Amino acid sequence: MSLEIIQDKCTGCGICLKACPFGSLTLEMRDKLGLPPSKFKRVVLVDVSCNLCGACLPTCKFDAMKLDKPEATAPASPTDAFKGIWVYIEQRGGHIEGVSFELLAKGRDLADQRKTELVGVLLGHEMKGQADTLFAYGADKVILVDHPVLAGFDSDAYADVFSTLVKKYKPEVVLAGGTSIGRTFIPRVAIRVNTGLTADCTGLEIDPKENLLLQTRPAFGGNIMATIICPNHRPQMATVRHKVFKKREPDAQRKGTLIEEVMDVKAGRSKAIEVIREMANEINVAEADIIVSGGRGLGGPDNFKLLFDLAKELGAAVGASRGAVDAGWISSFHQVGQTGKTVCPKLYIACGISGAIQHLVGMSSSDTIVAINKDPHAPIFDVADYAIVGDLTEVVPAMTKVLKGE
Ligand SMILES: Cc1cc2nc3c(=O)[nH]c(=O)nc-3n(C[C@H](O)[C@H](O)[C@H](O)COP(=O)(O)OP(=O)(O)OC[C@H]3O[C@@H](n4cnc5c(N)ncnc54)[C@H](O)[C@@H]3O)c2cc1C
Incomplete structure (x- = not known):
C-alpha cells in the first residue's frame, strides 16, 4: 500500500x-x-x-x-445477512447513562426506516429489572448478559462479551456512547469483528438508495463535516457523544422481548484500584440544563468567580472554552467543544468566548444561546439568540444582582 x-x-x-x-x-x-x-x-x-x-x-x-490500495477485504458474511439496529446500553454502578436513552431515540428512527428491530445490549450485574425502562424508551428487544465481572467496567471482558454477541446475532448497525467507556472498548470490538468505526458522530441517517448508515462527524479540526459510510463490512459501527441526540418521552405501555445470554465471562488483565470522582460538588456541564460558560475574554482565572456567582443563582453548571482551559484558569472537566464535552442545555450563556468552530460544535444545539462579548463582530453572535455587546465584568455581575433581587 x-x-x-x-x-x-x-x-x-x-x-x-x-x-x-x-x-x-x-x-x-x-x-x-x-x-x-x-x-x-x-x-x-x-x-x-x-x-x-x-x-x-x-x-x-x-x-x-x-x-x-488493497481491494477491500470481503466480509465474513454477506452484508445482507446482518439485521437489526443495536444500541450498547451504558451503565455505571447499575445506573443507565443518559446517552443510552438518546441513542435509543435515534436508533428507533433508524430501525423504523430500515423496517427492522431496535435492540438494547446491556452488560451488567443484577440489572434485569431495568429492561422495562429500555422498552419504554423504544427498544424492541434487550439482550442482557448478567455476570458479576460485568458489574463495573472491564475493557477486556466487555470487548470479549460484546464481540461474541455481534458474531452470534449479526446486527446491521451498532451505536454506542462516545464516552470514556464507549471509546475504550468499542474500537476493540470493531477490530475483532473486522469492521470500521466512526467516532463522535454528530449526525446519523439512512441513505434511502443504498440503505447504508450515513455517519456525519467534524473532520480536519472541525472545519468540515465529513459523511462516512462503511459499504463493505458489517456491522456499521458509530459512537455518539452525550447530548447530540435528544431522548424521547418514555412510553410505559411499550413491551419487548428480553433475551438473557449466559456466558462464561473472564475478568480482564487490568483492575481498577480506586475511583476518584472529580468535582463531586459541581454540576457536570454534560448533564446541566443551564450553563454559564467563560472564555479568554475573562482575562484571568479570578473572573471565573463572576460566572460561579451567576451559575449559583441560576442553578447552572460552569463551562469553559479551550482557550480558558489551556490558559490554566479552570480544569478541562469544564471544557465545552470538539475536544471537550458536547452539551445541549436549555440555556447557554457564553461570556467572553469568540465562537471558534471547535467551540460551536459542542454547544450550538443548545435551545437558547445568550452571548456576551465586547466585539460586535464576534462569530459567537452568529449562533446566539440574544446578543449582549458589552464588557462581561459589568454585564455578568449586573445579571447576578437582578437574580438576587438586589
Ligand atoms: C483540534 C482543535 C480542537 C479544539 N477544541 C476546542 C474545544 O473543544 N473547545 C473550545 O472552546 N475550543 C477548542 N479549540 C480552540 C478554538 O479554536 C479556539 O482557539 C478557542 O475556542 C478560543 O477560546 P476563546 O473563545 O475563549 O478565546 P478567544 O478566541 O481569544 O476569544 C475571546 C473573546 O472574548 C472577547 N472579550 C475579551 N474581553 C472581553 C470582555 N471584557 N467582555 C466581553 N468579551 C470580551 C473577545 O472579543 C473575544 O471574542 C480547538 C482547536 C483545535 C485546533
Whole structure:
C-alpha cells in the first residue's frame, strides 16, 4: 500500500503539495537525490505522514502519481445477512447513562426506516429489572448478559462479551456512547469483528438508495463535516457523544422481548484500584440544563468567580472554552467543544468566548444561546439568540444582582 511518484513524469510543479491536507508532500532537487538529469530540476517526495487519502491524485496533470490500495477485504458474511439496529446500553454502578436513552431515540428512527428491530445490549450485574425502562424508551428487544465481572467496567471482558454477541446475532448497525467507556472498548470490538468505526458522530441517517448508515462527524479540526459510510463490512459501527441526540418521552405501555445470554465471562488483565470522582460538588456541564460558560475574554482565572456567582443563582453548571482551559484558569472537566464535552442545555450563556468552530460544535444545539462579548463582530453572535455587546465584568455581575433581587 503506497503512494508512488513516477519520477520520469513528475515535473516538480508542486501543485499537489497544496492539495495535501497533511503536509506529507515536499519538493526536493533531483540532483540531491542522485536522479538522472532531466529538464525538470525538482521532484515530489512523499513522507511517512502520508495516509493514502488520495486528495493529491486529481491535481496531478502529468499522471505522475500512483496510489496502490488493497481491494477491500470481503466480509465474513454477506452484508445482507446482518439485521437489526443495536444500541450498547451504558451503565455505571447499575445506573443507565443518559446517552443510552438518546441513542435509543435515534436508533428507533433508524430501525423504523430500515423496517427492522431496535435492540438494547446491556452488560451488567443484577440489572434485569431495568429492561422495562429500555422498552419504554423504544427498544424492541434487550439482550442482557448478567455476570458479576460485568458489574463495573472491564475493557477486556466487555470487548470479549460484546464481540461474541455481534458474531452470534449479526446486527446491521451498532451505536454506542462516545464516552470514556464507549471509546475504550468499542474500537476493540470493531477490530475483532473486522469492521470500521466512526467516532463522535454528530449526525446519523439512512441513505434511502443504498440503505447504508450515513455517519456525519467534524473532520480536519472541525472545519468540515465529513459523511462516512462503511459499504463493505458489517456491522456499521458509530459512537455518539452525550447530548447530540435528544431522548424521547418514555412510553410505559411499550413491551419487548428480553433475551438473557449466559456466558462464561473472564475478568480482564487490568483492575481498577480506586475511583476518584472529580468535582463531586459541581454540576457536570454534560448533564446541566443551564450553563454559564467563560472564555479568554475573562482575562484571568479570578473572573471565573463572576460566572460561579451567576451559575449559583441560576442553578447552572460552569463551562469553559479551550482557550480558558489551556490558559490554566479552570480544569478541562469544564471544557465545552470538539475536544471537550458536547452539551445541549436549555440555556447557554457564553461570556467572553469568540465562537471558534471547535467551540460551536459542542454547544450550538443548545435551545437558547445568550452571548456576551465586547466585539460586535464576534462569530459567537452568529449562533446566539440574544446578543449582549458589552464588557462581561459589568454585564455578568449586573445579571447576578437582578437574580438576587438586589
Ligand atoms: C483540534 C482543535 C480542537 C479544539 N477544541 C476546542 C474545544 O473543544 N473547545 C473550545 O472552546 N475550543 C477548542 N479549540 C480552540 C478554538 O479554536 C479556539 O482557539 C478557542 O475556542 C478560543 O477560546 P476563546 O473563545 O475563549 O478565546 P478567544 O478566541 O481569544 O476569544 C475571546 C473573546 O472574548 C472577547 N472579550 C475579551 N474581553 C472581553 C470582555 N471584557 N467582555 C466581553 N468579551 C470580551 C473577545 O472579543 C473575544 O471574542 C480547538 C482547536 C483545535 C485546533
